[in-house]
């Protein structure tokens with residue numbers, strides 16, 4: 249009787265938890281100016297170069 253409701257409830261929590269995990273650690277911090285990540289996670293990936301001259 250409550251099967252569909254439990255499934256919907258589980259999917260809701262799965263989506264919510266995944267969003268929290270992405271915000272917490274999965275997604276790298278991105279540059280507020282260009283939107284590219286500061287650190288390269290894959291070879292050949294474009295990264296932020298806005299602060300290259302400041303170092």
Ligand SMILES: [Zn+2]
Pocket residue numbers: 279280281282283284296297298299
């Ligand atoms: Zn940048």
